[in-house]
Amino acid sequence: MNILKLKSALVALPLLLGAAAMPASGAEAQAQGPQVSAQPSDAARAQQLSGDIFIRNALATVQALDAGRAAQVYDAGSAALKAVSTRQQFVEAVASTNARTGGVVAREWSRLERVRVAPPAADAAAPAVPEGSYVTVYLLARTARGQAHLEQVSFRLDEDNQWRLAGVTAALPQQQPQQPQG
Incomplete structure (x- = not known):
């Protein structure tokens, strides 16, 4: 996944799990149900959460x-x-x-990618995307108009160990002008 491209095309959206973000800590996860099992001090384990959690939340986000x-x-x-x-x-x-889409009538997930954006070197400019752990879910959406397009829903593990929506992008097909028939 090209995070820089994602940022430039970003229509940013937050993660929905009910009304809250996805906790990455064990204690908070137990209070909200069995959604997450990582410890707050263990970002590596938080990065390895089940892809199913992200897929469900990506679908809930775009449906909202x-x-x-x-x-x-x-x-x-x-x-x-x-x-x-x-x-x-x-x-x-x-x-x-x-x-533009006329409404999405069906979605299915295509793939999931995990990316770690490293901090910039001390003498480098600030990165276009904040450092951290990201998970992007790719969804294939079919519209009421019979078109298909790819949607990207990205989540970031924030500094408080909560996974939140970092962006949503819909790669819509270019609309072609209608040719007169005759």
Whole structure:
């Protein structure tokens, strides 16, 4: 996954697990159910959470966006998401994408990628994407108009050991102008 490309095309969205982020700590996970089993001091274990958790949350996130809850999704998102988009920009981008697709009628997950973005060298410029652990879920979406497109839903393990939505991108097909028939 090209994180820089993801950032440039980012329509950032937060992770939804009910109304909260996904905890990476064992104690918090037990309080919310058996969703996560990593210890708060063990980022390596947090990075290795089951892909099923991320897939379910990616689907829940895009379904919330489909249902008009973009503002709520944004509010629950990562600081990385909020660094690239205001709430209003996010809501407008989601509405624009939803209008272009005509509504998604089916989704299935395609793949999942885990990436660790290292901190920059001391003399380097700040990276386009904050350092940290990321998981991106790729979904194949089919629209009411019969088109298919790829959606990327990315989560970041934030400094408080919570996985939150860091971005959502929909790679929509280019609309072709209709040719007159005659």
